[in-house]
Amino acid sequence: MSLLALIWLVAVGLMAFSLVTMTALIGARVLHKQLRARRAARRAVVLPELVHRVGGLTSGPLDLKGLESDAVLMAEVVRDLAGLVSGRERTRLMEALRSVGVDGAMRRMLRRGRANHRVLAAEALAFFPGEETRTALLQAARSDGPRVRLAALQSAIELGEAPPIAEMLDSVVDGAERASLLFSDLLQRATRTQIDEAIRALARPDLPRAVRVMVMQALGASGDGRALAALRLGAAARDPEIRAGAFAALSLLGHPGARAVVADGLADADWRVRLKALECVRRLGLQDFFAEVMALADDEVWWVRHRAGQTLMSLADDDVAKLKAFATNVVKQRRQPTAPAAAQPGATSPGAGP
Amino acid sequence: MSWVWFVHLAAQGASAFALFVIAVTLAQNLVHLAQLGLAGAALARQPPEADSGSFWQRYSKAAPPIALLAPAYNEALTIVESVRSLLSMRYPDFEIIVINDGSTDETLNILVENFSLERTEGRDYDLVVEHRTIRGLYASSLHPRLLVIDKQNGGKADALNAGLNIATAPIICSMDADSLLEPDALLRAVQPFLEDPQRVIAVGGTIRVANGCHIADGRIVRVGAPKNLLALMQTVEYLRAFLMARLAWSQIGALTIISGAFGLFRRAAVLEVGGYAHGTVGEDMELVVRLHRHFRETCKPYKIAFVPEPVCWTEAPETLTVLSRQRARWHRGALETFERHRRMAFNPRYGAVGVVGFGWIVISDVIGPPTEMLGYVLLPLWWWMGALSFDYVLAFLGLTFAFGVALSVGALALEESELHRFPRTRDLMVLTGAAVLENLGYRQLNQLWRLHGTLQWVRGAKGWGEMTRKGFKSR
Numbered sequence: 001m002s003l004l005a006l007i008w009l010v011a012v013g014l015m016a017f018s019l020v021t022m023t024a025l026i027g028a029r030v031l032h033k034q035l036r037a038r039r040a041a042r043r044a045v046v047l048p049e050l051v052h053r054v055g056g057l058t059s060g061p062l063d064l065k066g067l068e069s070d071a072v073l074m075a076e077v078v079r080d081l082a083g084l085v086s087g088r089e090r091t092r093l094m095e096a097l098r099s100v101g102v103d104g105a106m107r108r109m110l111r112r113g114r115a116n117h118r119v120l121a122a123e124a125l126a127f128f129p130g131e132e133t134r135t136a137l138l139q140a141a142r143s144d145g146p147r148v149r150l151a152a153l154q155s156a157i158e159l160g161e162a163p164p165i166a167e168m169l170d171s172v173v174d175g176a177e178r179a180s181l182l183f184s185d186l187l188q189r190a191t192r193t194q195i196d197e198a199i200r201a202l203a204r205p206d207l208p209r210a211v212r213v214m215v216m217q218a219l220g221a222s223g224d225g226r227a228l229a230a231l232r233l234g235a236a237a238r239d240p241e242i243r244a245g246a247f248a249a250l251s252l253l254g255h256p257g258a259r260a261v262v263a264d265g266l267a268d269a270d271w272r273v274r275l276k277a278l279e280c281v282r283r284l285g286l287q288d289f290f291a292e293v294m295a296l297a298d299d300e301v302w303w304v305r306h307r308a309g310q311t312l313m314s315l316a317d318d319d320v321a322k323l324k325a326f327a328t329n330v331v332k333q334r335r336q337p338t339a340p341a342a343a344q345p346g347a348t349s350p351g352a353g354p
Numbered sequence: 355m356s357w358v359w360f361v362h363l364a365a366q367g368a369s370a371f372a373l374f375v376i377a378v379t380l381a382q383n384l385v386h387l388a389q390l391g392l393a394g395a396a397l398a399r400q401p402p403e404a405d406s407g408s409f410w411q412r413y414s415k416a417a418p419p420i421a422l423l424a425p426a427y428n429e430a431l432t433i434v435e436s437v438r439s440l441l442s443m444r445y446p447d448f449e450i451i452v453i454n455d456g457s458t459d460e461t462l463n464i465l466v467e468n469f470s471l472e473r474t475e476g477r478d479y480d481l482v483v484e485h486r487t488i489r490g491l492y493a494s495s496l497h498p499r500l501l502v503i504d505k506q507n508g509g510k511a512d513a514l515n516a517g518l519n520i521a522t523a524p525i526i527c528s529m530d531a532d533s534l535l536e537p538d539a540l541l542r543a544v545q546p547f548l549e550d551p552q553r554v555i556a557v558g559g560t561i562r563v564a565n566g567c568h569i570a571d572g573r574i575v576r577v578g579a580p581k582n583l584l585a586l587m588q589t590v591e592y593l594r595a596f597l598m599a600r601l602a603w604s605q606i607g608a609l610t611i612i613s614g615a616f617g618l619f620r621r622a623a624v625l626e627v628g629g630y631a632h633g634t635v636g637e638d639m640e641l642v643v644r645l646h647r648h649f650r651e652t653c654k655p656y657k658i659a660f661v662p663e664p665v666c667w668t669e670a671p672e673t674l675t676v677l678s679r680q681r682a683r684w685h686r687g688a689l690e691t692f693e694r695h696r697r698m699a700f701n702p703r704y705g706a707v708g709v710v711g712f713g714w715i716v717i718s719d720v721i722g723p724p725t726e727m728l729g730y731v732l733l734p735l736w737w738w739m740g741a742l743s744f745d746y747v748l749a750f751l752g753l754t755f756a757f758g759v760a761l762s763v764g765a766l767a768l769e770e771s772e773l774h775r776f777p778r779t780r781d782l783m784v785l786t787g788a789a790v791l792e793n794l795g796y797r798q799l800n801q802l803w804r805l806h807g808t809l810q811w812v813r814g815a816k817g818w819g820e821m822t823r824k825g826f827k828s829r
Contacts, residue, residue, distance in 0.1 A: 007749040014756035018763040022786045025770045029779050116401060181548040185416040210552055302480035
């Protein structure tokens with residue numbers, strides 16, 4: 001074959017590919033439309049039946065006209081409807097759905113299929129408490145797809161079946177799970193029922209810094225006084241990011257016992273620690289640190305000055321003399337740029353903010 | 355004797371140039387094919403989710419605060435509808451900072467009147483990055499999420515820098531005040547920050563052409579193909595650029611641009627590199643390249659991501675004059691960025707962004723437009739002189755055309771198989787027609803405008819040129 005013929009062959013091949021692709025897409029579009037219409041029709045059959053059951057208007061065996069076998073449809077319906085009702089109404093709904101095997105279908109869908117469908121199944125299973133659901137969710141929480149894993153973990157936690165904190169942390173340490181903000185949120189929710197385990201986890205030497213801060217934050221958010229000692233220990237850590245994390249957690253915890261370490265935080269060499277210690281003072285309303293906070297209104301870092309100002313405003317309350325002193329100080333400092341040198345280095349630079 | 359010598363020389367030159375044109379075209383098409391493959395694989399790996407209700411359930415609890423920075427210069431026509439649309443966004447914690455960049459029309463007064471704004475002194479801020487003087491800040495107790503900065507005119511980059519200083523949220527969203535955001539745009543775009551908070555420093559989102567869509571109360575209520583031919587061509591072009599090229603490059607860490615119309619950035623990272631650069635019309639691209647450069651040079655782990663779901667809708671120019679100005683300006687911006695950071699080109703120290711990202715800029719932006727335009731002029735000329743075979747010239751043009759169509763169809767296929775944003779089958783057919791037609795005239799015009807941009811860059815032109823818009827009144 002000559003070069004000329006080859007060029008034309010490739011050109012014609014590409015045009016044929018384009019034509020076939022567009023024809024297939026338009027064909028698929030028609031099919032997709034039909035599928036959507038069918039899905040809407042099926043939903044219109046299932047929803048009234050379930051709504052009647054929720055309201056107690058029907059009893060006896062649930063008749064979904066065989067549509068209970070459409071797992072995706074049922075998952076969508078469960079997620080949309082079960083979230084809207086509670087108490088007896090939800091119990092009636094879930095019992096009826098269980099009676100036609102919807103929970104089993106959800107568990108099967110969670111095990112295999114497209115990731116979007118598996119996530120949907122995990123979310124729907126949050127409404128079907130029980131041993132089988134727990135096993136299925138925890139198994140999925142150890143599976144390979146990150147979205148499925150997190151959805152399953154979330155549902156398990158919502159059902160009060162959180163896996164052990166140590167296991168959750170193991171998954172981050174060995175790299176199976178990312179230390180994401182979504183994970184952090186789940187860790188906080190799991191920690192509420194496993195305070196002692198979370199405290200013990202802080203003693204693990206293999207925890208990466210970011211995860212250690214997450215655990216401290218989770219302990220702080222739990223509001224449980226048992227976390228105080230561990231967080232105070234964190235406030236004295238060598239790593240300034242850990243110290244800052246500990247003060248952030250202490251302010252979340254809101255326990256007056258944090259007072260003992262706040263002075264050190266306010267005098268810390270690292271601006272991030274001073275900033276978080278100020279938040280702690282504000283949150284706890286520690287009036288006796290007024291002078292130290294006033295001194296920080298003259299800090300070299302804008303963020304610290306800014307937070308000191310906010311803290312003073314909240315501490316001074318209606319003490320006019322204190323506010324006047326503060327106002328004089330602030331007017332002097334207002335809009336004074338951070339030193340250029342301080343604004344440049346690293347993501348942790350003072351200018352860049354917390 | 356001299357005529358024979360001249361013809362011989364012309365034939366040699368023609369052959370060499372023809373080979374060069376073929377090599378450049380082949381390289382461009384192969385890269386496009388690779389982009390199509392990468393984008394397809396990315397969409398298959400993580401298919402977008404259409405259901406925004408479940409988005410809220412999944413992500414709202416962990417979503418960090420975001421400050422939307424919307425620079426406005428003489429936007430009196432569109433600003434109220436844009437801000438109303440922004441105020442009704444679905445996101446748990448956000449602030450809208452409109453920066454009136456010294457508008458000479460009624461932008462500020464209209465904002466003050468419509469949103470009951472009052473001058474405020476209750477906002478302290480640090481001057482970390484430089485910008486022109488702020489004349490005043492305006493806020494309203496009726497709309498606590500809204501803050502308006504009134505400042506001296508300094509250009510878009512300057513306005514964004516003012517917003518950067520004032521914002522306190524850890525994530526900032528830079529956008530155009532005249533664009534429309536999807537209600538869940540922030541929740542979708544913030545996902546990479548949620549999933550990888552330690553590394554992700556910037557996220558780009560897909561921009562779509564709003565012409566032809568039905569708009570009500572600052573919202574796209576029905577997506578449609580534009581009736582204007584130029585806007586139609588741009589719709590296909592945007593699909594190819596965002597759904598194919600940018601998604602593909604983001605997969606290998608070579609994304610060099612996040613559109614100024616919509617992009618999320620970690621505020622600390624932007625401040626760390628000194629904010630937006632003055633003196634360039636491609637401040638969006640320049641910032642992304644500077645972020646790459648800084649994080650590579652300081653050996654800090656980072657990631658610049660891209661979300662393929664449409665998050666922002668923009669009004670495409672419908673006249674040749676405005677479109678030509680826009681394209682020349684974009685091209686000039688790309689060349690300015692290339693010039694500032696040329697040491698990154700093909701430099702393995704900068705990884706994929708140096709080799710692939712900058713390599714692509716060289717092929718498509720630096721040598722692409724002049725080569726293609728010269729090809730259009732010289733190939734027929736040389737054929738006329740008998741230095742090139744007509745059959746080969748025709749076959750080559752046929753192949754280029756077929757490649758162009760196939761790539762646009764590929765982008766349409768990605769849109770249709772994963773996103774389904776065009777509800778009517780008719781729109782899909784119209785877009786297919788546009789994918790064919792754009793190769794016959796529009797593509798060549800585009801290269802001409804880009805060549806004009808190159809000349810502007812050579813001459814050191816600085817202005818933005820006038821950008822006339824109709825505005826998003828409900829239609």
